[in-house]
Amino acid sequence: MAVRASLACFPSDPALHAACGMPWGVAITPFSATDERGFPPATGTEGHLLPRCQSCFAYFNLLCPLDRWSWNCAICGAENDLSADAAARYARDGGHDPPEMRSAFVDLLLPVEEGEAAAAAAPTPVYVAAIDLSSSEEFLELVKSALQAALEALLPGSLFGLLTFSSKIGLYDVQGPIPIVKNVFIPPDSDGALQVDLEDIMPLCSFLASIDSCKDRITEALETIKPMSSWEVAANAHDGQDHVLHHIRGFGVALDVLINYLSSEYGNAFELARIFAFLSGPPNYGAGQLDINEDQNSGKARGADHILLQEQTSFYRNLVYAWTFLQLQMNTLILLL
The missing domain is CATH 3.40.50.410 (von Willebrand factor, type A domain)
Structure with a gap:
C-alpha cells in the first residue's frame, strides 16, 4: 500500500491543522506494488501470528508503540497485552526482526488447511x-x-x-x-x-x-x-x-x-x-x-x-x-x- 500526503509535514493536532489554513489530505493506493518510496513490501509466511487490537481489531504494525509486554493500537490508542510468544517475537535484536517490525508495508500470508481451501473455493x-x-x-x-x-x-x-x-x-x-x-x-x-x-x-x-x-x-x-x-x-x-x-x-x-x-x-x-x-x-x-x-x-x-x-x-x-x-x-x- 502506498500512502502519499499532500504536505511534507503533518499537523501535530487538529487545532494546528485548523490554524494553518492549508488543505491537508492523504492519497492511499491499497494494492500498490510498492510503497510511496518505491520499495516493495516486506514479506513473510506467519500472518496468523500478527496480534490484533482487542478494541478495534486493527493489526499490529510498525507505527504501534511497543513495550515489553504490551502494545498500543495506532488506530484507536487502546492498550493490548502481548502473549509470551509475541513478546519474544518482538524482542528487538536487529536483523532478525519480523517483517511487521521492519516496514510499515508488509505482505504476510495466512496458512490455510487443504480442506478449508477446498471448501472456500467450492x-x-x-x-x-x-x-x-x-x-x-x-x-x-x-x-x-x-x-x-x-x-x-x-x-x-x-x-x-x-x-x-x-x-x-x-x-x-x-x-x-x-x-x-x-x-x-x-x-x-x-x-x-x-x-x-x-x-x-x-x-x-x-x-x-x-x-x-x-x-x-x-x-x-x-x-x-x-x-x-x-x-x-x-x-x-x-x-x-x-x-x-x-x-x-x-x-x-x-x-x-x-x-x-x-x-x-x-x-x-x-x-x-x-x-x-x-x-x-x-x-x-x-x-x-x-x-x-x-x-x-x-x-x-x-x-x-x-x-x-x-x-x-x-x-x-x-x-x-x-x-x-x-x-x-x-x-x-x-x-x-
Whole structure:
C-alpha cells in the first residue's frame, strides 16, 4: 500500500491543522506494488501470528508503540497485552526482526488447511425439490423419475431437501432410519407467512441431507409421495370437499417461506441453493394465487389444457427483488399436464 500526503509535514493536532489554513489530505493506493518510496513490501509466511487490537481489531504494525509486554493500537490508542510468544517475537535484536517490525508495508500470508481451501473455493451445492401434491398420479410419476435421475447426477457432498405443497407444506427428514414428513397448514388468508416458522418445525440441518449418505432414503421418501386426490379426498368425501381439497395449490406461500428457510443459515453458502419447483397448474390458494376464470385468459395455445395467463400479481416479481441480495438461483421446472 502506498500512502502519499499532500504536505511534507503533518499537523501535530487538529487545532494546528485548523490554524494553518492549508488543505491537508492523504492519497492511499491499497494494492500498490510498492510503497510511496518505491520499495516493495516486506514479506513473510506467519500472518496468523500478527496480534490484533482487542478494541478495534486493527493489526499490529510498525507505527504501534511497543513495550515489553504490551502494545498500543495506532488506530484507536487502546492498550493490548502481548502473549509470551509475541513478546519474544518482538524482542528487538536487529536483523532478525519480523517483517511487521521492519516496514510499515508488509505482505504476510495466512496458512490455510487443504480442506478449508477446498471448501472456500467450492461452496456446498444445495438443491431443494418443491413438489405439487394437487396433481395426478401421472404427474408425480414423471416428477419422481426426473428427481431420481437428478440424484445420480449430483456432485458428491451435495445437500438435498424435499418439500411438498398443497393446502399445507410438508418437510421431509431423510437422515433417520426411515423417512418422515412434518406438515404445517397454510392459512387461507395467508399473505406469505405461516403460523409457525419452518425452522421451528424442522431445523435446516435436518432438512438438508447429504447425497453421499442419504440417497437411498431420499429415493424411499420420493416413493411415499402421493397426490392429495388419492389419500386426503377420500377422508373428507363425507364433507363434500372431494372436488376442493385436491385442487388447492399454495405455491406462492410455499416458495416465500422456503426462501426464508434457506436464508436462516446465511453465511453457510445456503444462499447459493437451487430450487426445483414442480407445479402442475396455476397457484390458486394463499399469497400469489391467480384467477383462472375464462375472462382472465389472454389466449389459448394448443388446446384448452395450455392456457396462457396475463400477469395478475406482482407477488413473484417482488419475491425475486426482495431476495436478489442472497443470489438465490431459482431454477423452476413447470409441468402443465
